[in-house]
Amino acid sequence: MNLTTLLEQYGKLYLTALFTTWTLTAISFSAAFVIGILITVMRISPVGPLRAAGEIFVQIFRNISGAALLILLVYALPYLNLLFSYYTCVIIATSLIPAAFCSEYLMSGINTIDAGQIEAARALGMSFFQIIRNIVIPQALRSSVLPLTNLLVSTMLTTALASQVPVNPRELTGLVSHINTHAVGGVLAFFVSAFLYSATAVVIGRIGSLIDRKVRILR
């Protein structure tokens, strides 16, 4: 099968698959980002149990393998009378794992903030939440643009998990296995998906370093 016939036959499917991968990535990354910030606030809070819970969350989800987590969500949760659709399970898995890494990156972003700034804020009478909202989070975000860009790419790679369960429409990895089990797509079917993935990754990387150059705090 050459490229023209492949694209003639499966071109539309590839476009839908690319769009599905993008959608999954966008939803998961947004969720991961929000959860990551919440977990980070828990980890730096003065409240012992919250700190411990945040730490446990991060250790669980940065160390669990994606396949194990997805299988637990899809096949084990129904035994606890918790039924989610395949799509929801994929979103949960591809959000929780990047969320843990997001929190790790934010923590190291926070550590770059000079302690004197926080002392100054406290001397001005700001409360803990004011300090977090106005001083810590903005700076932590600005110095974690590059790690977060990498996180966006690795979130996209994580969404390949969706190929392990029947979701419709298929994303890029699922499509390759679909084509190769139904027709002899050969190397080309693989390379089209691979190209779409890495082109997306390169574009994300470029935009990330552009933003980073704009917002990075020079110290």
Add this chain to the structure above:
Amino acid sequence: MKKSNRKSIQNVLYENPGPRMRARIRAATILSLFLLLLLLFFIVRQFLITGQLDARYWSFFLRPTTWRFLGMGLLGTVEAAALGGIVALVSGFFLMLARISRFGTLRFLSMIVTEFTRGIPTLLFIYFFFLVIPQFGIKMPPLWKIALPVAISASGIVAEVLRSGVNAVPKGQREAALSLGMLEHVVFIKIIFPQAIRFVIPALIAELVIVVKDTSFAYVVSFPDLMQNAKVLISNYDALLSVYLVVAVIYIVINYLLNRLSLFAASKMKIEA
């Protein structure tokens, strides 16, 4: 270094709270403890209601055969991760060599390959080895079918990590060695690379975590790793939830220990430097 830094910023955020703040922290501690216990209670209750805590789901974990079988699966995981790690290290090394070579074409090719492997999910490579390679009549043992894609997918990052190590060696060392009459490749082998590899050991161990995680897709190529053996246990004892929970915990513990090892290596390096 990192740890003490984190502590200091946490101390600064709320050092010496006054009586009112102390009272509020105490209240928040009690409230959050209560909420977390409530969450735990609901989880355990759900297990009880659905009968997942029944002895028949857990008692077979007392049998040594269960652990022997899981251990065999773990051995498969270790085997695949070790082979994948070694192949990734070797191919990452050559990619890095190409990236720092004086030939522009080689540098460009290496950059393309690195970007390509970093932007593609491991699963896609696994499907390539599972579905596409056999179409060419190439027969590969399952171990290689899982180790190779995992290695390819890690090689780009390994190359970048190694390159950052090479760049971290002070330039003067190379110049000094050259002025002593050493040849360029001797300088690299004897002076630069031994130091570079030591700089990046923590990052390489951290990358091993990703390799271990990626090998859990071994069931795609039916290589008997931890996940695959877990499936057999599940069909033997009809206990899906408990077995997969134990397997997940095993993965978490292994990767947690690897991460700790990486931190330990990093702290050791700091002391020596």
